[in-house]
Amino acid sequence: MSLHNSKSQNSRTTEQLKKYIIDLTYSTAQKFLWDGKHEKAMPAALHALHFSTEVYGSSSVQLVPAYLLLAEACIGVGRHLQASKYLSQAQWIVLRTPDCSAAVRHRLHRSLGLLCAAEGNFEQALHHLANDIYLASSTFGLKSIEASGGCFHMANVFFRQNKMDIADSLYAELKPSKQKQFKY
Template sequence: MNQYLRVGAVDYLVVNTLAKPKKKKDECEMCGKVGILQCPTCRVTYYCNADHALIDQVGIHSSICLLLKELRTPVAVMGSERDRIKREHQMEKIMLTVIETSKREAMKHLVANQFEHAMAGALQAQRHSIELFGADRAELVPSYLLLAEASMGLESYEQAESYLAKARYNVLEHPDCSNILRSRLHRAWGRLMLVTGRIDEARQELAEDIYYSSVDRGPSHIDTTQGYFHLANSFRLTRQDDIASRIYDRVVVIWLAYLSEALRHIIEKAPAVGSTMTQAPGSSGDSGSGAGRKGKKKKKKKTSQKSGKKDGVEGEEDVVAQEEEEEEDYSELLEDTHVSEMIGTITRILQFREEHSGVNSFMTAQTRRCLGLLHLYAGNGEQASAELETSFDIFKEVKGEDCQECLTVRDEIENYL
């Protein structure tokens, strides 16, 4: 008679390991130890203890349970060569779905600071990427970056460095690796250097991050702002707040420019059902939470060459000479995890502003306006209203009710809320 152990909302089968053949080893999805609990739905995943079962269930398994069952359940009779090839193609598609779902869920948990749950998704992405692409391919780099981010969140810095070393090796093995992937690898290294106190190395890595992102998207693109943000953090750690402040300003200005145009575009293209934007831009479609996909770009080539090596903040000037200028196409929406991440980023910049510039300063008002527009983009109408109204009040106090900033914020409140 089967024995069960209830973990969360799931009754797991208790495995009698003594009854298993000696050569058959069912490994824990989280750590690789001998599994003693079996998922009752798919019956192909095992866990060494209840904690790992719960972490995996919440982190990723509930989203890929039936997909794993199809991947791992052997076929009794294969049939013809044509049937075999057809099944291989089906398995590849399923595996790609598992990889993309796992990466998406891991990123969602990272943004929410749920690092153990993020680790579960990242491990599945890594495992199936190795199986599908091979161990030394560039396709594994995103999974290694997720694993490193989760490890940093859990303060397992040696483990994070190990994952980043593997990612760097795979990038070096593939010189044609994309600039954006190189950017994110350097960003992850920079963050690790920051949390382990290696500030000079962190700045070099973050300068590389900004360089590659600028080459790919442009120095004033929203994708480059995370590099600026972490670089500013490095100057805060050495109490160079004036430098940090200028870099934070750049992040806010870039996002204000993007959000102003993106929200205007959404209103212009939306059906004539009223002027409110208190629902997320993507909530009426198939994305469900204000998050869709990143906008396409229109490129405009420049012919001059890069003049020299980048160094810290000044690296941006080297990039501008050879960059491909890109104009945003606002017809597509940002991913929800990207918006959530930036809400956290701008919130931290706002805290810095209030501490160093005062709660009623011009730049505090600008940062609040940026945060309000981000909440508006995400469909958080109440938070958006609060931030925009506070921003308006500060602008009014600092520059007067008839200033351009007050007029702009008033228009945003009237048109979007």
């Protein structure tokens, strides 16, 4: 085997390892978020962002999931300004990627909606969550868990606005099998 082939093989192996680390750190951060351990999710999400940047470049749409994880972790610990910065980065990448999938855009709107809700900007939160539900429904189907998640968060916003009939009707739309996946 020539020296060039050996370097090429090492390069491919290194990239495969980095992609494995991205997957591992992303799923670890996601698990911490699902468990409500926002502070613990941050180091894993930062590593996912770091390795995604190394593998895909600093303006790749592949970075958006890591930015969204970081934003969600920051929202969970009350660091709204930092969450806003991560979401701005994600939004900039999405805007610069005309063929960005609806799946990525729905997740961006979900995160933007959650930040607005956490800051008490309920009208803007409802706007983003409506976009989230539309994009998730058009991609995964109206009764999908992705669309149901947006419905659940929208119901929470109406609940916080003390608009109980709207909140209750949205909660009622959620299938009982899916309700257990959400934390009230």
